[in-house]
Amino acid sequence: MYRDKKVGLVGIIITIAILILVVILSNRENNISFFENIINKCVMPIQNGLTYAKNKISGNTSFFTDVNNLKSENEKLKQKNSELEQLLRELEKIKTENQTLKEYMNLTEKYGEYKTIPGYIINKDISNYSKTVTINIGTKDGVQKNMTVIADQGLVGHVVSVTENSSKVEIIVDTASSVSATMSTSQDSIICKGTLDAASTLKAMYIPVDAKVVQGDTVETSGIGGIYPKGIRIGTVKKVENTKNITDRYAIIETAVDFNKLNSVLVITTE
Amino acid sequence: MKKFIINLSLIVIAIFVYILQENFFSWFTISGVMPNLFIIYVLFIGLFAKKTMGTVYGIFIGLIIDLLVETKIGVNAFLLGAVGFLAATFDKNFSKDSRITIMLMVLGTTIAYETLSYFVNFAIYNFNIEIISFMRTLAIEAIYNVILTIIFYSAIKKLGYYIEEEYGKSKILTKYF
Numbered sequence: 001m002y003r004d005k006k007v008g009l010v011g012i013i014i015t016i017a018i019l020i021l022v023v024i025l026s027n028r029e030n031n032i033s034f035f036e037n038i039i040n041k042c043v044m045p046i047q048n049g050l051t052y053a054k055n056k057i058s059g060n061t062s063f064f065t066d067v068n069n070l071k072s073e074n075e076k077l078k079q080k081n082s083e084l085e086q087l088l089r090e091l092e093k094i095k096t097e098n099q100t101l102k103e104y105m106n107l108t109e110k111y112g113e114y115k116t117i118p119g120y121i122i123n124k125d126i127s128n129y130s131k132t133v134t135i136n137i138g139t140k141d142g143v144q145k146n147m148t149v150i151a152d153q154g155l156v157g158h159v160v161s162v163t164e165n166s167s168k169v170e171i172i173v174d175t176a177s178s179v180s181a182t183m184s185t186s187q188d189s190i191i192c193k194g195t196l197d198a199a200s201t202l203k204a205m206y207i208p209v210d211a212k213v214v215q216g217d218t219v220e221t222s223g224i225g226g227i228y229p230k231g232i233r234i235g236t237v238k239k240v241e242n243t244k245n246i247t248d249r250y251a252i253i254e255t256a257v258d259f260n261k262l263n264s265v266l267v268i269t270t271e
Numbered sequence: 272m273k274k275f276i277i278n279l280s281l282i283v284i285a286i287f288v289y290i291l292q293e294n295f296f297s298w299f300t301i302s303g304v305m306p307n308l309f310i311i312y313v314l315f316i317g318l319f320a321k322k323t324m325g326t327v328y329g330i331f332i333g334l335i336i337d338l339l340v341e342t343k344i345g346v347n348a349f350l351l352g353a354v355g356f357l358a359a360t361f362d363k364n365f366s367k368d369s370r371i372t373i374m375l376m377v378l379g380t381t382i383a384y385e386t387l388s389y390f391v392n393f394a395i396y397n398f399n400i401e402i403i404s405f406m407r408t409l410a411i412e413a414i415y416n417v418i419l420t421i422i423f424y425s426a427i428k429k430l431g432y433y434i435e436e437e438y439g440k441s442k443i444l445t446k447y448f
Contacts, residue, residue, distance in 0.1 A: 008425060015421050026302040125340050126292045128304050128408050129389055132342060160342045168342055176396035196404040199303060 114229070116150075116266040117141050122166065129196065131174040133157075135265060138165045146227050148268040154233035154256030155179070155221060156265055167267070171259060172234065173199055180225045181234055184218040186211055192219065192234055192253055199259060201238065204251040213240045213251050229268065273437050280430075281316065285332055288312050304408050306415035309336065310381050311423075313351050317358020318367055318376075319431030321438045325355030346391050350384055357383075367431070370424055377420045381413040 119141075123134035137143050139162055149156040149169045157171035170177055173194040181192050181204070188211035192202040207213060217237045223230030238254040288308045296305045309332060317325020333348035341347060357380060365372050389405060392398075 012422055012425070015418060019418050019422070022301055023299055027300065123340055124293065124297060126289075126297070126305070126336065127307075127340075127388075128412055129385070129392065129405075130341075132340060134340065168340070170342065175398040175401070176392075193399065196401045196408060197303070 114266075114268045116268050117143060118264065118266055119143075119167075120264045121262060129175070131171050131194065131199070131259070132160070133169050133171060133262075135167050135169055135267070136165070137267065138163050138167050140164050142269055143167045143267050144269075148228050148232070150232060150266050150268060151257045151262055151264070153258070154235065155228065156257055156259075156262065158227050159267065169265075172202060173255060173259060179228060179234060180222045181219045182222045183211070183213065183237070184220060185214055186217075188212075189222055189224070190219070190251070200255050202235065202253040202255060204237070204253050207249055207251065209246055213237060215240065219253050277434055277437055281328065285312065285328075289335075301411050301415055304411040304415065306419055307381060307385070307412060308419070309333075309347075309351060310354055310384050311377060311416055311420060313354045314358045314361075314377060314380055315427050315431060316434075317355040318362045319435045322359045324438075325358045326352050327355070329353070329355030343395055346388060346395075350388055350391075353387075354380055354384055367428070370421070373424060374417050374420055377416050378413050381416045382409060385409050385412060 117137055119135040119137035121133045122136045125132045135149070143159060143162050145159055145162055147159045149158060155172055157169045157174070157177065159167045160170045161168045171194075172179055172192065175194050175196050177194045179192045179202075181190050182188065183190065188208050189206075190204045190211075191206045192204050195201070195203050204213075204219070215237050219234045219237065221228040221230055221232045221234060233256045235253045235255040235257075237251050239252040241250050241252065243249050292305070292308045296308070313325060313329040313332065316328045320328075329351035330348050333346075333351035334344070336347045336351075337344045358376075361376050365376070367373065386409065393400060
């Protein structure tokens with residue numbers, strides 16, 4: 001009985017360890033560099049040892065006299081390092097505060113032409129298949145259904161339902177979302193749709209046959225469709241996917257807004 | 272009194288599950304895919320508590336999710352209610368003592384729940400169906416749910432049998448898988 005319990009516990013610990021490993025590895029952008037790092041860490045001490053031996057053989061005799069000096073120097077450097085780390089932590093804190101304040105300032109300055117209501121995100125979607133957020137402002141603050149929601153960097157989405165104190169916003173990367181847009185250089189119209197497996201990219205479809213799609217080109221709302229006002233930045237063209245049939249070609253648009261870090265938003269009430 | 276404490280504990284657990292799903296598992300993902308803790312939660316209530324309890328809890332929790340995060344009310348309420356009902360059916364036919372059986376139940380229920388949810392939402396919002404992306408997400412989510420079941424199985428089973436005893440369910444009639 002005791003042995004069974006022990007085996008069960010070990011099983012659970014192993015499962016948790018595997019899960020953590022899978023989560024870390026699956027979310028890394030460059031898995032190869034991770035493995036390279038591990039191998040480097042294993043090989044480097046051996047490599048250093050071999051180099052040291054090689055230097056010794058080739059007549060480096062100052063080693064023993066240098067050891068004591070190096071030890072005291074190492075101590076001093078360690079102390080200096082901890083002081084610097086402390087300073088860095090304080091700096092990071094100030095930087096974060098500064099960033100939040102700047103964000104609010106930028107939001108109101110940038111979209112001064114619109115009448116807006118500021119709000120922040122209180123709830124994010126808990127499903128893998130839809131992308132909506134809840135914000136802390138509702139009808140009491142003047143928010144209504146279908147109003148446009150923006151952030152400092154660009155378009156966020158539109159209000160789909162509203163209560164007295166909160167509103168639900170369908171963000172542009174949701175699979176049900178489609179935004180009419182124009183490319184800044186060619187002024188060609190496209191439709192940007194959300195996809196299931198991307199949290200920060202859109203699929204630009206219905207690209208006109210004669211349109212020239214340039215990588216890095218800015219994409220903005222076209223104002224067609226009745227929800228989003230014209231000229232709000234959506235993102236930039238990341239990649240163009242050419243298909244056999246030119247009418248089916250599409251582009252991948254990287255959204256201007258990083259939805260993982262999104263906290264404060266503005267709801268446009270009138271133009 | 273004991274039944275009241277059990278129900279209170281289940282509500283507290285539901286709140287904890289919500290916080291965990293909303294905050295922790297929104298970043299602790301496998302390739303950006305979260306598990307669905309609500310399916311596991313309702314499934315276990317349905318398996319261990321009274322026949323109707325799983326369905327009632329499923330509808331109740333689904334309704335709260337619908338109200339809090341969804342744009343259309345009813346989809347999660349209906350589907351989680353169905354999970355609770357399905358769990359009661361599982362309880363009649365399979366043994367809860369087998370970890371493998373429980374894992375298969377979680378796997379099957381997750382696949383059925385998310386597939387139905389996806390197609391019901393497709394009927395409502397008329398979005399583009401992306402079969403490959405959907406299957407990839409679903410596979411990861413189902414495996415993630417199974418892994419969590421392995422981790423929490425012992426703790427859930429202990430609490431589950433305590434609830435089962437209190438609600439006076441007979442274990443003799445259970446057909447073993």
